[in-house]
Amino acid sequence: xxxxxxxxxxxxxxxxxxxxxxxxxxxxxxxxxxxxxxxxxxxxxxxxxxxxxxxxxxxxxxxxxxxxxxxxxxxxxxxxxxxxxxxxxxxxxxxxxxxxxxxxxxxxxxxxxx
Amino acid sequence: xxxxxxxxxxxxxxxxxxxxxxxxxxxxxxxxxxxxxxxxxxxxxxxxxxxxxxxxxxxxxxxxxxxxxxxxxxxxxxxxxxxxxxxxxxxxxxxxxxxxxxxxxxxxxxxxxxxxxxxxxxxxxxxxxxxxxxxxxxxxxxxxxxx
Ligand SMILES: Nc1ncnc2c1ncn2[C@@H]1O[C@H](COP(=O)(O)OP(=O)(O)OP(=O)(O)O)[C@@H](O)[C@H]1O
Ligand SMILES: [Mg+2]
Numbered sequence: 001x002x003x004x005x006x007x008x009x010x011x012x013x014x015x016x017x018x019x020x021x022x023x024x025x026x027x028x029x030x031x032x033x034x035x036x037x038x039x040x041x042x043x044x045x046x047x048x049x050x051x052x053x054x055x056x057x058x059x060x061x062x063x064x065x066x067x068x069x070x071x072x073x074x075x076x077x078x079x080x081x082x083x084x085x086x087x088x089x090x091x092x093x094x095x096x097x098x099x100x101x102x103x104x105x106x107x108x109x110x111x112x113x114x
Numbered sequence: 115x116x117x118x119x120x121x122x123x124x125x126x127x128x129x130x131x132x133x134x135x136x137x138x139x140x141x142x143x144x145x146x147x148x149x150x151x152x153x154x155x156x157x158x159x160x161x162x163x164x165x166x167x168x169x170x171x172x173x174x175x176x177x178x179x180x181x182x183x184x185x186x187x188x189x190x191x192x193x194x195x196x197x198x199x200x201x202x203x204x205x206x207x208x209x210x211x212x213x214x215x216x217x218x219x220x221x222x223x224x225x226x227x228x229x230x231x232x233x234x235x236x237x238x239x240x241x242x243x244x245x246x247x248x249x250x251x252x253x254x255x256x257x258x259x260x261x
Binding site: 033036 | 135157160165220222229
């Protein structure tokens, strides 16, 4: 059982918008194509992406994403932050690139994946 | 709610309005959840509604999303004024997209929306007239649901 806050702490993520960080994470999905996330992410997944625009919040809400992680130190757009706050969607930033972050997360969460 | 009650509602959609993208589908998702519809159907209905909503925003000028529950069936209908679809066969192929580059940079335009709707819906129908618009009908059977 891994919560969003435990993962944020262990990976040194910067929590920019704090939703319900006590949520238990079910696994992780990595994609920058939004319809791919719509098709393949699962409830309570973490979602790693480079996309920073407001539509990521809508995707996260529709798909029940536990938290969005932006890589390479990218910041969400101001409107994305505003929407995420309104919808209580957690957004975190990692200084790592996508490959490194996904690798570290995989090592932590592989037992959770179906 | 009794088995034969009708429940319905409608949302307006504007082409190009990316800042409100997903608002209608998120609202529909919370309405369906509150009605006590099973999580699996809510999840699938929300994905199909969102992909169809995005298609109106990306490809059309304006449209509506209408939902109706009657006789244990949830019907989501999207009606738009827009360019229509020249070849439904092509549009249904994964990877086919006419979205412009700036839309692709946002991560849309992978050509996955219509295939996703087909995958998640119980029944899915497209009716389109080139130069006029497109109508999508998406159905879910609610057997054994509370409403
Ligand atoms: N409402 C619509 N009006 C006009 N054309 C449409 C409409 N919906 C889909 N199309 C056409 O069908 C194509 C495929 O649609 P689909 O939803 O599968 O992919 P997309 O919207 O281009 O990309 P994605 O859904 O991955 O973001 C579109 O690129 C467009 O040419
Ligand atoms: Mg689409």
